[in-house]
Amino acid sequence: MYSACLAVLFLKTMSTARQDQGLTAAQLEAFDRDGYIIVPSVLPPATVESLLVETRRLLDEELSLDDHPMTRFSTGGATGEDHVGDAYFLESGDKIRFFLEEDAFDPATGLLAKPKHRAVNKIGHYLHALSPPFTALLNHEGSAPPKARPAAVARALGFRDPRCLQSMVIFKQPEIGGAVPPHQDSTFLYTNPPSAVGFWYALEDATLANGCLSFLPGSHRWAPITHRLVRKTGGAGGTKMVSNDGARFPEGAEYGEDKKSEPEQGQYVPGEVKAGDLVLIHGNLLHKSEKNLSQKGRIIYTFHIIEGGEGSVYDGRNWLQPPEQGFTKVYPPGV
Template sequence: MAYRLSASPPFKKLSHSDLNWNLQGNTLTSQATLASESDTMTGLTADQVVSFQDNGYLVIPDYLKPTEIESLLAETNTLLDNFSLESHPLTQFTTGDDDKSDHVGDDYFLDSGDKIRFFFEPDAISSEPDPLTGRPALLKPKNLAVNKIGHSLHTLSPPFKAVSLNERNAAVAKALGFKDPRVLQSMVILKQPSIGGAVPSHRDSEFLYTNPPSAVGWWYALQDARPGNATLGMWKGSHKGRKGGHITRRFVRKADGKGTEFVENTGPSLPRGMEEEKVEEPREDELEVLDIKAGSLVLIHGNVLHKSEKNTSPRSRYAYTFHVIEGADGWEYDKRNWLQPSEGGIFEVISIIEVHINTTWGDFPRGTSHIVYG
């Protein structure tokens, strides 16, 4: 089952008002008709686009202003302080990539696509029930026990919405070739000191599958992410078909609606323009461990292999992330994907910018989707 991402739910479009676009040097820029020159939002340079195409990811330092970082950290702390444990099911976030645990898949998780919910670190919860309450007990204060907060911060939290749905991100999406960029699955990943769980190697389009694949992650470092505190590890170029970049499995809801599972992908495994035969798998010695300063944005191709280790350091590693998928005709978001509208509700739709560009950039006509992945 699939549906076309037109103007219908579950997703909306990415930006704002009546925009004027122009090309300054090699940088695509957009400016609202009434905005001042200081408000002009830039997209990506030609070199940045090529780097993303070649490597499958791109680190952009200082993408967030210091005031934006402060605002997002303050909002995160407010959310952690104010959520109640009284009715919380103490849902733990587990990846299910080993033989010891299933991926999280209870209703609290599955119905979180249009809500703000809190998921705990497995190591922060007792293995045996508390004899007084009959429930598992937290082993740490709740603000040090949460693994992540999600999955609709971009619609329900004003500070996170402000850094998600804006002209600059729309310009970046257009530079990456999106025709109708849609935002979904926003979350703060906390990587708590000493217990922040590892995320095994994966490709984001396994979780947010479109036919054909189109996902790109926006990953913002709210604190320094370094080799010592479980930063991102990337296999450079592993989004390409010849480097094993095919989406061979998918993370879906079980057919009975109870829980989640990984299944074989029987649909297209590469974005359009990446029709390559597999030659080799990424090697462990090709892993690049990134050193990312707070305020940086990391763009992550949906087919690139990446992971993060357990945080055994005394320093947390807060990051904010959301994903963008293609909503134009010719792409379908599958109804088996774990992220779906809750019963009786829909995901907020992201507003879109209608872009008409008559100039050219290199060999690519700017009125069309020009990125050829791979």
């Protein structure tokens, strides 16, 4: 996994047409060095619009507040201890469910103070299987955008059997869109060894003003996965953070705490993007976003893949558990 040097050599032998479907050698080198890359204009405007139309349809037709448990999405802050973990959340791995923004509620009354389309923090976690417009992004039969196809990107990154395990539409609502503290995706989507990669598609422009992502370049090389979000045991329900007693880095000599560069922690770099851009995020990379205090929201679509091949173990304690049919294959049948 993440054997970028070998992948670069492999890509240099590929045709230009083939590279257009995955990643170029320069993009692979940047991902290996920084732990993230921004690939511009991956989604054509028509695809972006179709996904926004589907998002609006889900909010209008599928979200009913009459029987909603009013589950608020919380990252749990710096420690993750108060991360959302009710049954509505824990049982969302094979469903489309709606999680509300904490600041959409009146603190005095506890009642929702925003209309529903301005109150949702995210929609998840099975859009890639249950919503045709979002399914098309993962589709290996040709309906996915021709540039940076997920399967080709996964192959370029060295995945043997990539599986999509969760997908989300994430909102940064105007004025109330919450900040997300520095975190690593493999903390929440752990395999042994770590293998998660995030595909993050901007459906609207993301700027410093409305809470774009920021990254700590190179931190994927030296920042270990020290903790994991797991389900509580003993019938108590909910989630908790526990110390990680498994592998803390992907396999490879390029990883380890001794790889920390100077200055010791470095500076976070904002990743402003345009609608249609794709951000690829290494599972060990430290990244964050600030609260949206502007009048303009932003909407993105993201899914994560993990290695499902031999030698990679998905733990039964993870908060997200596979549906009966298993996590969704990214490669076409027979590949």
